[in-house]
Amino acid sequence: MIQHLTDDELRTRITAKLASGVLTRQSPEEMFGGPSAGQRCSACDEAIAAAEAEIEVERHDAPPQYFHARCYALLRSARERLI
Numbered sequence: 001m002i003q004h005l006t007d008d009e010l011r012t013r014i015t016a017k018l019a020s021g022v023l024t025r026q027s028p029e030e031m032f033g034g035p036s037a038g039q040r041c042s043a044c045d046e047a048i049a050a051a052e053a054e055i056e057v058e059r060h061d062a063p064p065q066y067f068h069a070r071c072y073a074l075l076r077s078a079r080e081r082l083i
Contacts, residue, residue, distance in 0.1 A: 005044060007074060010071060013044055014043050018082065025079055028057040028059060029059050030057075030058040031056065032058075035050070041054075041071050043075055044068065055072045
């Protein structure tokens with residue numbers, strides 16, 4: 001779980017990944033939510049535990065990315081600030 005990271009620490013990671021292009025500034029083409037399949041979160045790089053929900057984001061030009069719900073909410077907020 002990502003409980004030990006503050007929102008500010010997560011925002012810093014997300015902002016850096018947006019700036020470097022690891023995370024896209026564009027909204028996803030498709031997204032799904034459900035139980036974790038054990039993927040790593042594309043925002044915080046930590047595993048999404050089996051007991052947690054994950055958000056899967058798909059784009060036609062890139063492999064899917066997976067997020068904790070909290071990380072994805074912070075990513076959406078960061079994208080809005082960049083617009």
